[in-house]
Structure formats: structure tokens, C-alpha cells
């Protein structure tokens with residue numbers, strides 16, 4: 400499978416979400432990456448269900464919803480109702496991760512688990528076959544536009560080995576500070592999905608930037 404690109408709308412112009420969504424829709428982007436922040440798990444608040452519902456009208460591409468919130472298990476059906484196709488929860492806030500993943504799948508979505516930069520990928524060893532997507536945070540979650548943490552490459556390689564060894568189908572997604580400088584190396588280490596916020600939306604020609612990340 401060739402790698403996927405998931406632009407993060409956190410870096411979009413919020414006053415023009417319709418045109419930003421239409422731009423992504425006609426681009427070569429594979430998914431919309433949607434960052435929900437609660438001001439508790441992370442020191443920032445972004446947006447919630449009404450915004451997701453509003454932009455869903457302008458897209459047929461999968462919505463990859465990254466929950467940076469505490470108690471994500473409370474809102475699984477609400478995110479399904481507004482159009483989430485993949486729902487990712489943070490390992491660090493789930494005491495009953497296996498149950499939460501089963502509930503996400505029972506609601507009809509793919510289930511993802513995100514890991515903060517300090518969280519070892521080995522914590523997923525006994526559950527990897529139940530996870531559709533692991534989102535490796537390559538910055539501390541909470542803000543777009545931060546610098547990529549270099550130790551991410553090693554985490555990706557270790558996780559890839561685990562997935563192959565366990566014969567799992569799990570995709571590896573990288574989130575934070577992705578650019579055309581680090582994209583190729585991340586893919587070579589085993590990444591399947593690259594999230595890019597600022598690098599896409601702050602560029603002069605986002606459609607061309609997405610295309611460049613696709614063909615890197």
C-alpha cells in the first residue's frame with residue numbers, strides 16, 4: 400500500500416472552513432485529520448462535534464478524528480453521529496483501552512490509539528491486533544506548528560516490527576511536525592499515514608504541497 404496523507408484542519412482558516420474543506424476534497428489528500436482538544440488532557444481547546452458536522456457536508460473522504468480529551472469513551476456515539484470514520488483515543492487517558500476500542504468498532508468506526516512522545520510503543524503489544532491505527536505523536540499534543548521530535552523514527556521502526564511479528568493489520572500514523580524533509584524517512588521506517596497541518600495549510604499552494612507529500 401502506498402502511504403496516505405491526512406491534512407489536519409487545525410491549521411486551516413476557521414473563518415473559511417467551507418472553502419478549505421472543498422480544497423482538501425479536490426486535492427490528492429486521502430483523509431481529513433480532525434483534532435479535538437478539551438483544555439484538560441492538552442493545554443488548548445480546539446473545536447467539537449458541531450464543526451465536524453458542518454464540514455462533513457463538503458467531503459466524502461474519511462474523517463480521521465483524533466481525540467485529545469479525557470474520558471473519550473463517553474462520546475463515541477456522538478462522534479459517529481457527526482461523521483467520524485476513524486476514532487482515535489489517547490492511550491494515556493484510557494484505563495480500559497480494550498473495552499473502548501471494542502465500543503468504537505461496535506459503533507461502526509475504525510479504532511485508533513494515539514501515543515504521546517514519552518509513551519513506549521511496547522505498551523500496545525498485547526492489544527495490537529485489536530487496533531486499526533496507531534497514531535505516534537511526533538510533537539507534544541496540543542498545538543500545530545511545533546518541531547518534529549527526532550526519536551520518533553526509532554518508535555516507528557519498533558512498532559512496525561511488532562505489527563509484522565504479530566501479523567496485525569494495524570496502520571501507523573505520524574502526527575506532528577511532518578514536512579517533505581522527514582516524510583520519506585518516516586515511510587521507510589514503516590509509517591502508513593502522514594498527518595500534516597501547518598506544512599500544508601501555511602504553504603503557498605496547499606494542493607501542490609499535498610501532492611508533493613503523496614509522491615515524496
Ligand code: DX5
Nearest residue numbers: 540541543544575576596597
Ligand atoms: C497536535 C495535533 C496535530 C497537529 C499537527 O496536537 O494532533 O494533528 O494539528 O500540526 P502540524 O503538522 O502543524 O505539526
Ligand code: ZN
Nearest residue numbers: 434465574594
Ligand atoms: Zn492530530
